[in-house]
Amino acid sequence: MRRRCSWRSPPNWTTARPPALAVAKHRDWPLATDDPKARRIATDAGVALLSTPELTKAWADETKADVAAIKAVVTNIRTYARFVPRAGSPQADWWARHS
Numbered sequence: 001m002r003r004r005c006s007w008r009s010p011p012n013w014t015t016a017r018p019p020a021l022a023v024a025k026h027r028d029w030p031l032a033t034d035d036p037k038a039r040r041i042a043t044d045a046g047v048a049l050l051s052t053p054e055l056t057k058a059w060a061d062e063t064k065a066d067v068a069a070i071k072a073v074v075t076n077i078r079t080y081a082r083f084v085p086r087a088g089s090p091q092a093d094w095w096a097r098h099s
Contacts, residue, residue: 021047034083052083053091060098067098074098 021042024031030048032055033039039049056077060070074095077083085092 021045024048034085051085051090052077052081053085053089053095057091057094070098 020033021031021038023029024042024047025045030050031038031042032050032052033042034052042049056070056073059065059073065073078099085095
């Protein structure tokens with residue numbers, strides 16, 4: 001059964017993320033994004049958030065990945081996605097230890 005979602009994305013948000021945010025809001029799922037603007041809007045909409053470091057650490061903990069595997073994943077994310085968490089952000093120290 002399909003339910004209608006009454007939530008609308010803010011008019012100033014013109015990127016491709018409104019569908020993901022709408023699904024997260026409608027289904028009460030967390031939204032995974034590192035985009036500061038998207039995080040601010042999701043927070044304002046009451047949507048829980050996850051970040052790349054949080055997801056990576058959860059993967060490492062859940063799979064009991066060894067240090068070499070974690071380092072390879074963190075290096076690939078840094079290289080190919082050009083992502084480095086901001087200092088002081090959650091898991092920033094964990095991320096730095098595995099860089």
